[in-house]
Amino acid sequence: MSDHNNGKQLNEIKYSVLDLSPIVLGGSAAESFRNTLDLAQHAEKWNYNRYWLAEHHNMPFIASSATSVVIAHVANGTSKIRVGSGGIMLPNHSSLVIAEQFGTLESLFPGRIDLGLGRAPGSDQRTARALRRDTGRNGDDFPEQLDELRAYFDPSLAEGKAQVRAIPGEGLNVPIWLLGSSGFSAQLAGQLGLPFAFASHFSPNNTLPAMDLYRRSFQPSKVLDKPYAMVGVNIIAADTDEEATRLATxxxxxxxxxxxxxxxxxxxxxxxxKELASAYELAALQQQLGSSIIGSKETVKDKLQKFVNDTGADEIMAIAQVFDHKARVQSFEILAEITGQKDRSEQK
Structure with a gap:
């Protein structure tokens, strides 16, 4: 696989942040949003490329359920970093509403908004019913929903069908990304010539097959002339391997x-x-979190270079679910030092 990026060095690709706005034990959503903005401001200062927030529902440890609103909060408190969704779970919404929300965001923060889309519910069935009201939707019609959404931004895609207009939205260039943890969205992103983001942070075993499928099915489009793949990965860095391993618990x-x-x-x-989990549970953790990169500066640098070589990623999106906010910020600072981003921001 490593021939895809022709042996790119760590300082030759872009790095971004996926933030789940974690609500920690004894904390509140209000505190999470303050921490999210603080981390975003640091990420901007250290030259991270984009800062994405994810839609999850009915999860007591994630505050970003109203994703578009949190994107506005972050974009308003920063000035140049791209801000977007990683992702909006499209089957939960009407395509028109998402076009209007992201048309609004792009109008408020021009040239800085990304729309990453997933087709999973981001929740359980009960929650999906509470969100959708239309229980027949299960993500199978995602390609049709996506076509509808894209046509709100670019009416020339509507193939002559008279349709409702998204105001704001129509005529705006909001980059659409497909997100996936399996092959479905990889293939669809390739066929449509869209950028693709893979969730290696919880689906490590599917990473290489999905990246391969995306590249093989890629058709050039007016959006991209060649494939562009971002990979999400858990990266937890600290002063020592022991400290990082502890943070990762x-x-x-x-x-x-x-x-x-x-x-x-x-x-x-x-x-x-090991004191909290059975052997079976430890194996399940390895299955889901196997690609995580955890350690000191040296360890993370070596593991990240191998990961970039293996995946051929054009961009890495780092996730750090760390309990202590200062330690979380420090983890992203160490990553910015490893990749040379921090040096570049200090030279400006």
Missing amino acids: TLQQQFLNLIRGNEVQLQPPVDDI
Whole structure:
């Protein structure tokens, strides 16, 4: 696979942030949003390319359910970093409403808004019913919904059908990304010539097949003349390997609690995850979090270079579900040092 990026060095690709606006044990959504803006301002200062927020519902540890509103909050508190969704779960919404929301965001913050789209519900069936009212939708009609959405921005795609107009939205250039954790969106993004973002942070085993499928099915479009793939990966960096491993137990507990159906806020780190999990659960964690890059500056640098070589990623989107906000900010600072972004921002 490594021939895709012709051995790109870490300072030759772009880096971005995916923030789930975590609500920590004893914390509140209000605090999460303050932390999100603080991290976004640091990310901008350290030359990160984009800052994405994700739509999840009915999850006590994620505050970004009203994703468009949080994007506006972050874009308003920053000045040049791109801000967007990673992603909006399109089956939960009418395409018209999303076109209007992102048309509004692009009108307020021109040239800075991304619209990343997923086809999963981002929630359980009960929540999906509460969101949608139309229980027949299960994501199978995602390609049709996507066509409808794209035609609101560019009416020439509507193939002569008279349609409702998205005001604001129509005529605006809001880059649309497809997000995926399997092959479906990889193939669709390729066929439509759209950029693709893969969720390696919770679907590591599908990463290389999906990237390969995207590149093989890619057709040039007026959006892209060649494939552009971003890969989301958990990166937790600290001063030492031991400290990073300890910080990462918060992420491991988050997944353990999901496996167990135990809906709680983000938990503080523990000294040894093995004391909390059975052998079966530890294997399940490895299955879901296997591509995570955790360690000191040197360790993260080596693992990240291997990951970039293996995936041929054009851009890396880092996720750090870390309990302590200062430690989370520091993790992104260390990453910015490893990749040379921080040096570039200091030279300006």
